[in-house]
Amino acid sequence: MATLLKRALDRLSPTMGAEEVQTWLAPLKPHREGGVLTLLAPNSVIADVVSERFLSDLRAVLRDMDGELSDVRISLGLVGGDDAAPVKPKSAPAKAPEPAENRVDPRYHFDNFVEGRSNQLAKATALQVALKPGQAYNPLLLYGGTGLGKTHLLHATGNLIKKRNSDTRVLYMRSENFVSTMVKALRSGRMDEFKRTFRGADALLIDDIQFFANKEGTQEEFFHTFNSLYDGQQQIVLTCDRYPKEVEGIEPRLRSRFGWGVSVALEPPDFETRVAILQRKAKDAGNPLGDDVAQFIAQRMHSNVRELEGALNKLKAHANLTGSRIDLAFAQAALRDLFRSHEQVTSLSNIQKTVADYHRIPLGELLGKKRQRSLVRPRQMAMALAKELTRHSLPEIGQAFGGRDHTTVLHAQRVVRELIEVDARAREDWESLLRLLSG
Amino acid sequence: MTGGQQPLALSWRDGGHFHDYYPGHSNADAVALLRQALGEGDCSICLHGPEGSGRTHLCLAAADAAGDAGYYLSLRRPRVEALALLEQQGAVPLLCLDDAHRLLGDRDSEKVLFDVHNRVRDGGGTLLYTQRGDVADNDFALADLRSRWRGAIQIHLRALSDQELAKGWSERAKLRGLQPDPAVISWLLTHRRRNFSDWMDTLERLDRAALAAGRRLTLPFVRGLLKGPTPGAEG
Numbered sequence: 163m164a165t166l167l168k169r170a171l172d173r174l175s176p177t178m179g180a181e182e183v184q185t186w187l188a189p190l191k192p193h194r195e196g197g198v199l200t201l202l203a204p205n206s207v208i209a210d211v212v213s214e215r216f217l218s219d220l221r222a223v224l225r226d227m228d229g230e231l232s233d234v235r236i237s238l239g240l241v242g243g244d245d246a247a248p249v250k251p252k253s254a255p256a257k258a259p260e261p262a263e264n265r266v267d268p269r270y271h272f273d274n275f276v277e278g279r280s281n282q283l284a285k286a287t288a289l290q291v292a293l294k295p296g297q298a299y300n301p302l303l304l305y306g307g308t309g310l311g312k313t314h315l316l317h318a319t320g321n322l323i324k325k326r327n328s329d330t331r332v333l334y335m336r337s338e339n340f341v342s343t344m345v346k347a348l349r350s351g352r353m354d355e356f357k358r359t360f361r362g363a364d365a366l367l368i369d370d371i372q373f374f375a376n377k378e379g380t381q382e383e384f385f386h387t388f389n390s391l392y393d394g395q396q397q398i399v400l401t402c403d404r405y406p407k408e409v410e411g412i413e414p415r416l417r418s419r420f421g422w423g424v425s426v427a428l429e430p431p432d433f434e435t436r437v438a439i440l441q442r443k444a445k446d447a448g449n450p451l452g453d454d455v456a457q458f459i460a461q462r463m464h465s466n467v468r469e470l471e472g473a474l475n476k477l478k479a480h481a482n483l484t485g486s487r488i489d490l491a492f493a494q495a496a497l498r499d500l501f502r503s504h505e506q507v508t509s510l511s512n513i514q515k516t517v518a519d520y521h522r523i524p525l526g527e528l529l530g531k532k533r534q535r536s537l538v539r540p541r542q543m544a545m546a547l548a549k550e551l552t553r554h555s556l557p558e559i560g561q562a563f564g565g566r567d568h569t570t571v572l573h574a575q576r577v578v579r580e581l582i583e584v585d586a587r588a589r590e591d592w593e594s595l596l597r598l599l600s601g
Numbered sequence: 602m603t604g605g606q607q608p609l610a611l612s613w614r615d616g617g618h619f620h621d622y623y624p625g626h627s628n629a630d631a632v633a634l635l636r637q638a639l640g641e642g643d644c645s646i647c648l649h650g651p652e653g654s655g656r657t658h659l660c661l662a663a664a665d666a667a668g669d670a671g672y673y674l675s676l677r678r679p680r681v682e683a684l685a686l687l688e689q690q691g692a693v694p695l696l697c698l699d700d701a702h703r704l705l706g707d708r709d710s711e712k713v714l715f716d717v718h719n720r721v722r723d724g725g726g727t728l729l730y731t732q733r734g735d736v737a738d739n740d741f742a743l744a745d746l747r748s749r750w751r752g753a754i755q756i757h758l759r760a761l762s763d764q765e766l767a768k769g770w771s772e773r774a775k776l777r778g779l780q781p782d783p784a785v786i787s788w789l790l791t792h793r794r795r796n797f798s799d800w801m802d803t804l805e806r807l808d809r810a811a812l813a814a815g816r817r818l819t820l821p822f823v824r825g826l827l828k829g830p831t832p833g834a835e836g
Contacts, residue, residue: 184665
């Protein structure tokens, strides 16, 4: 029956267009009973659109190809090829296993988290929480830009808690799944079960809480869940893409609770950490990298671990395809296009514009000659960022900043380096700009 | 002679499979890399290139090659409909999202894409995005999505050169039993968009017209047929 449907789709493709056929009709699974062919759609959108727009043509083609078909119908159904069967309502639904996306991912451990200056405090704190859940730091909030290892530490914490006590109930959830689970529970009148599930966890790990913003109902429920867990000394670990006080649309009472325990930032990895991450991941994937190759990639990709992984995956796929050894020349050729596009993101002009926007000063003033303190500091910051994030020389950077001398750039770099050591506000600006520029 | 054979209401249109994609020299490595990455799986891939470089063809081909495991969604449709499709898309082994750049720039739409990305990747599946231009040129509203796209295996498609366009088109014409005059190709190069997909549509049209008229593909015949204004035609 699947073959009949496939032939029908091949026939419809020239007139309907392959894109429409593949989007709407290819996901249908046939189920035949006698002369009636039921096409099972995986969701209601596909079922509705196929019924409205395509069913009459499809029915005509199918009946033309098989004279014994008396009818062709659309129904919502389980996906399973010829064995597919329409969904039948169950009087007492069996308890479904925890969906994959809600389980702690066993691949993430503290052992395979590459530590560097940028993340060592976060790792140490998470480790303490895993060793003494509910006692050491509660809640633990890990925050920082995307792709810096927050989720890795979240899973690592959950895994270690479970490893030390297999009876412990650790519940991991992305914030959006918390929202959708709650909505489903509300619709099906099963809020009590929802509350029991979350409030009964020994450790609740919620990823990306910034997506709770402006969802008042969810925040209300999470507030009560939080209180219940906290009062019961059950561990709460949260991640957020920025310091929670910076997230607009989160209720003040919830924000204040996020701050009850400890909040630790993860920063973009420095050069040495990037090299170590690359070598570790490449080794784990069975394609170890030489120092020169790892340094070559780390010099060009500054921002986050996910991008480093993307570069490694491309390198690995190229190497497997060609059967080549990964040396420096191979890496340079295989990653040429990637680095070209990456360098566009961290161009000098992009850095200048981002810094000017961040400090709300006109770009012309940032590049101009005025020496007011309100302009000098952002200018120095932008020059230091240019040195950090691009491969331009000091004279090139000076030239791009209104034709300044290379010694001015060097001075700016030193000033900023010293400033972020002693001035919390300057450090915050530097880190925010790094996050903005490196995604 | 009053005319040739009446063409059937059937069309032989290439497309949607790896075997009928014409990579030329420019895209041979990219296609090989795409197939390699798809074969290895458990990753995300971003396939980008200019208009007419064959992104949609390869996106369809990727889903087709994966059989029941591959799902293709064209996002070249009204945003509301695209988002409704994505919101209901479950975790699958391979999800191919064509023209995904159309949803960028709007935070809510990007959030839907981000959620789909997570659903598929959390389930160990592979995501293939196609998009026009370069990922670096995208104006993302959601940093989380940006990092996932930039962390994908980036594969660049290039526009075919004139020589590749001519060679690929001639080969496709020969497969249909057509033997166009060399002058036809020179004329097409100066009067049609340099876009293989557009050229294949032209071939389809010429094939049907030649069959109906019982004519060979000579320059006067082609010029007469295509002399109407061509949207976006160059030179």
